[in-house]
Amino acid sequence: MALTGVEIFKLLPKTNCKKCGHPTCLAFAMKLAQRQASLDACPDVSEEAKKILGEASAPPIRPVVFGAGSKSVKMGEETVLFRHEKKFVNPCAIAVEVKDTMDDSEIQKLADSVMHSEIDRVGQKLRVDAILVNNASNDAARFENAVKAVISKAPDVALILATNNPSAAEAAVKLVADKKPILYGADDSNAEAMAGIAKTHKVPLGVTAKGLDALSALTEKIKALGVEDLVIDSGARSAKEILEANTLTRRAAIKKNFKSLGYPVITFAQRDDHMLEALVAMLGIAKYSSIVVVSSIEKWKNLALFTLRQNIYTDPQVPMQVEQKIYKIGEPAADSPFMITTNFSLTYFIVSGEVENSKVPCRLAVMDSEGLSVLTAWAAGKFTASKIAQFIQESGIENEIRKKELIIPGYVAILSGAIEDKLPGWKVTVGPREANGIPAFLKSRA
Amino acid sequence: MAFVAPKETYPGKVFQVGIGTDKQAVFGGENVLTFHSFEGNVPNRALVAYEIQDIPPDDWSETVRKVYEGVSGDPVTWAKYCQDTLKARAIALRLLGTHPDRENRSAEDAIKTVKDVLSAIQVPLIVLGSNHVEKDSSVLVAVSEAAKDKNCIIGKAQEANYKTIAAAAMANNHKLIAMSELDINLSKQLNILVTQMGFDKERLITDPMCSALGYGLEYTYSVMERIRLAALTQNDTTMQPPMLGDVGMYVWKVKETQASEADLPHWGTLEERGIAWETVTAGALIMAGAELLIMRHPKAVEAVEKFVDELM
Ligand code: B12
Ligand code: SF4
Numbered sequence: 087m088a089l090t091g092v093e094i095f096k097l098l099p100k101t102n103c104k105k106c107g108h109p110t111c112l113a114f115a116m117k118l119a120q121r122q123a124s125l126d127a128c129p130d131v132s133e134e135a136k137k138i139l140g141e142a143s144a145p146p147i148r149p150v151v152f153g154a155g156s157k158s159v160k161m162g163e164e165t166v167l168f169r170h171e172k173k174f175v176n177p178c179a180i181a182v183e184v185k186d187t188m189d190d191s192e193i194q195k196l197a198d199s200v201m202h203s204e205i206d207r208v209g210q211k212l213r214v215d216a217i218l219v220n221n222a223s224n225d226a227a228r229f230e231n232a233v234k235a236v237i238s239k240a241p242d243v244a245l246i247l248a249t250n251n252p253s254a255a256e257a258a259v260k261l262v263a264d265k266k267p268i269l270y271g272a273d274d275s276n277a278e279a280m281a282g283i284a285k286t287h288k289v290p291l292g293v294t295a296k297g298l299d300a301l302s303a304l305t306e307k308i309k310a311l312g313v314e315d316l317v318i319d320s321g322a323r324s325a326k327e328i329l330e331a332n333t334l335t336r337r338a339a340i341k342k343n344f345k346s347l348g349y350p351v352i353t354f355a356q357r358d359d360h361m362l363e364a365l366v367a368m369l370g371i372a373k374y375s376s377i378v379v380v381s382s383i384e385k386w387k388n389l390a391l392f393t394l395r396q397n398i399y400t401d402p403q404v405p406m407q408v409e410q411k412i413y414k415i416g417e418p419a420a421d422s423p424f425m426i427t428t429n430f431s432l433t434y435f436i437v438s439g440e441v442e443n444s445k446v447p448c449r450l451a452v453m454d455s456e457g458l459s460v461l462t463a464w465a466a467g468k469f470t471a472s473k474i475a476q477f478i479q480e481s482g483i484e485n486e487i488r489k490k491e492l493i494i495p496g497y498v499a500i501l502s503g504a505i506e507d508k509l510p511g512w513k514v515t516v517g518p519r520e521a522n523g524i525p526a527f528l529k530s531r532a
Numbered sequence: 533m534a535f536v537a538p539k540e541t542y543p544g545k546v547f548q549v550g551i552g553t554d555k556q557a558v559f560g561g562e563n564v565l566t567f568h569s570f571e572g573n574v575p576n577r578a579l580v581a582y583e584i585q586d587i588p589p590d591d592w593s594e595t596v597r598k599v600y601e602g603v604s605g606d607p608v609t610w611a612k613y614c615q616d617t618l619k620a621r622a623i624a625l626r627l628l629g630t631h632p633d634r635e636n637r638s639a640e641d642a643i644k645t646v647k648d649v650l651s652a653i654q655v656p657l658i659v660l661g662s663n664h665v666e667k668d669s670s671v672l673v674a675v676s677e678a679a680k681d682k683n684c685i686i687g688k689a690q691e692a693n694y695k696t697i698a699a700a701a702m703a704n705n706h707k708l709i710a711m712s713e714l715d716i717n718l719s720k721q722l723n724i725l726v727t728q729m730g731f732d733k734e735r736l737i738t739d740p741m742c743s744a745l746g747y748g749l750e751y752t753y754s755v756m757e758r759i760r761l762a763a764l765t766q767n768d769t770t771m772q773p774p775m776l777g778d779v780g781m782y783v784w785k786v787k788e789t790q791a792s793e794a795d796l797p798h799w800g801t802l803e804e805r806g807i808a809w810e811t812v813t814a815g816a817l818i819m820a821g822a823e824l825l826i827m828r829h830p831k832a833v834e835a836v837e838k839f840v841d842e843l844m
Pocket of ligand 1: 405425426427428430432433436437457458459460461462463464465466493494495496497517518519520521522524713714715718743747748751
């Protein structure tokens with residue numbers, strides 16, 4: 087629960103010594119309540135008060151990391167309910183389920199496809215983040231064996247070990263403790279044993295209960311046992327239940343600072359119908375899950391879900407941008423084509439992709455337009471003839487190329503005359519409107 | 533500490549809109565954020581309308597074009613196929629052929645198409661122009677009259693042409709789509725302008741402009757969420773009409789729905805990829821608050837309907 091200024095004040099030394107830079111302890115307390123000051127500023131605060139205040143000022147959703155090395159996954163730390171308020175922080179991880187009832191070769195094949203799931207989109211590397219190994223057989227040896235099969239193919243992938251059987255859990259966690267897997271499986275019946283294993287091996291613990299009431303009681307109990315890195319599951323499985331549980335969990339954590347639900351949420355989206363599964367995973371990504379578990383990872387589904395996650399988690403204030411400069415595609419010679427576009431990431435990656443497709447070496451000038459697309463930048467006065475002319479002149483490109491010819495996007499054909507006026511000696515050529523016309527356009531000139 | 537579910541009630545609600553005559557379809561009417569039935573009323577499903585057009589869909593992506601092979605040469609056959617075989621709950625007829633750069637069909641041609649389609653179907657009809665500001669004002673006025681009292685949705689009225697289109701929709705008892713460009717203030721402004729003419733705000737549908745997954749979806753998504761929050765938490769009546777996601781048109785032109793698997797092996801099968809693109813775009817807009825969707829591929833519609841079943 088967030089503390090009010092007065093509650094915080096009661097914990098301060100009340101000497102009004104001003105060492106914190108505020109006229110009174112009360113003034114300092116008010117700033118703390120608004121999260122505009124840090125407790126460190128008061129040198130005289132007691133250890134006891136530090137503990138209480140520290141807990142109250144911790145982020146409303148606890149940061150939890152699983153997996154090790156470059157493929158570890160960060161979760162939690164969210165601060166808002168709607169993406170337009172502030173950037174969502176840690177993108178929802180996508181995990182695929184492997185059942186220990188599958189045979190080894192099937193498991194290895196799936197693990198292998200996770201390893202090869204990485205896609206480059208708009209400059210970001212996107213991939214299936216984790217594998218959930220499900221102890222569907224309820225047999226400890228099979229479970230261990232399945233974990234071995236996974237890591238033989240995917241040694242550095244983040245893991246979730248799903249079992250409610252403490253002895254199976256102990257054996258499997260021991261195998262891969264250094265990879266910091268999530269042990270998913272603390273419930274009402276096994277909480278002590280599971281918490282013990284998570285504590286011994288220092289791994290995050292997945293906690294499951296039916297409903298948010300029971301779930302919050304269980305996380306409190308487990309926290310008292312000394313395990314704090316938790317991932318929570320309210321048992322919600324239908325889209326309706328997921329939306330309700332995730333919304334109430336996020337609200338409780340952010341608006342009420344309700345600590346017992348202030349943990350990353352794991353959502354199970356598996357469906358026989360893979361298109362429907364994509365939609366349930368979409369719901370998790372859009373509405374507050376930190377992990378969504380899917381049953382399969384077809385490339386088409388990955389691409390759609392990765393793209394959605396990228397869209398939902400982009401900064402609403404600052405569009406994704408690339409650096410202003412003249413990019414070389416292939417190995418352009420002095421008389422290779424020279425084109426211009428804006429620095430909106432999406433625009434740059436679409437255009438450069440098509441130039442690559444054409445196999446014609448080119449120079450592509452990317453002009454800073456505050457991350458706006460061609461037409462938006464043009465409409466906003468950021469991609470104008472004089473700005474383009476100035477950018478070209480200052481770029482020094484004139485010394486690098488033989489023919490002074492600039493190819494502009496077809497949608498801004500209207501600028502061609504004005505650019506020629508402002509860039510003496512240059513010829514402006516209007517390219518196609520859509521980037522997919524670029525390969526044919528470039529080849530026809532070659 | 534015991535858990536108290538932080539439920540919210542909102543002072544505002546979304547207007548409920550009914551369209552059609554024989555077989556009406558109703559959407560909107562909720563007094564909570566999208567599908568939050570745990571804290572209020574969600575009386576209706578999101579309505580999905582199948583998109584057809586007055587000219588053959590020659591430039592549609594192969595994946596959707598082949599679904600309508602044999603029926604899409606004629607809008608009446610196409611409409612009946614959607615209604616009878618695909619069980620469409622509404623049909624959206626886009627009069628693309630009236631665009632001066634397309635076939636430049638006349639308002640009279642459009643009237644005939646609309647009348648023919650109307651007499652062939654029982655489900656409600658949405659009539660869309662070709663998105664040519666001047667041409668739409670004459671075409672949509674003419675078809676509004678031709679469809680008088682059929683309780684259609686006419687669209688889209690934009691800042692530059694709303695006056696004539698809204699007047700015609702009003703005089704002939706239709707609902708109206710008001711479209712602006714991805715900006716909550718522009719959207720509010722246009723709704724105000726339309727209602728100032730005497731158009732009933734409860735007969736409006738807001739189109740904040742769609743964008744496809746990967747191509748600006750986040751802008752549409754956030755504008756929609758903000759419109760819904762204004763409608764519900766601030767009881768802003770200008771933001772209470774249901775919202776439209778005109779999904780198919782935006783989705784089926786992007787590269788992900790067109791490029792072959794041979795060219796881009798790491799993108800997976802083209803058919804599923806295209807359908808997934810439409811499915812996920814529509815689903816995300818439903819989560820942002822859209823109550824009316826215009827879509828193309830039956831498999832995408834089917835997935836969205838199943839998803840809504842799960843949400844209800
Ligand atoms: C998303 C969007 C926005 C976002 C900004 C997104 C961004 N980062 O740029 C927001 C909401 C902020 C926005 C704002 C505005 N927008 Co706006 N926006 C759009 C929208 C929907 C998509 C733009 C987009 O992302 N396109 C995708 C990128 C990849 O396209 P692109 O950069 O043009 O690149 C393509 C081609 O140009 C070509 N290409 C690119 N470079 C090159 C180079 C060469 C050499 C060649 C050959 C080809 C080529 O390849 C690419 C793929 O085919 C369009 C409408 C639409 N559906 O297109 C309107 C649109 C661009 N916006 C428009 C307007 C008017 C505005 C505003 C001025 C008005 C307003 N609503 O307030 C503001 C201005 C912003 C400002 N800061 O002041 C108009 C522009 C009008 C016109 N015809 O010029 C459009 C066309 C909408 C419309 N129908 O009227 N917008
Ligand atoms: S430094 Fe501490 S004791 Fe001194 S005024 Fe500030 S809060 Fe009070």
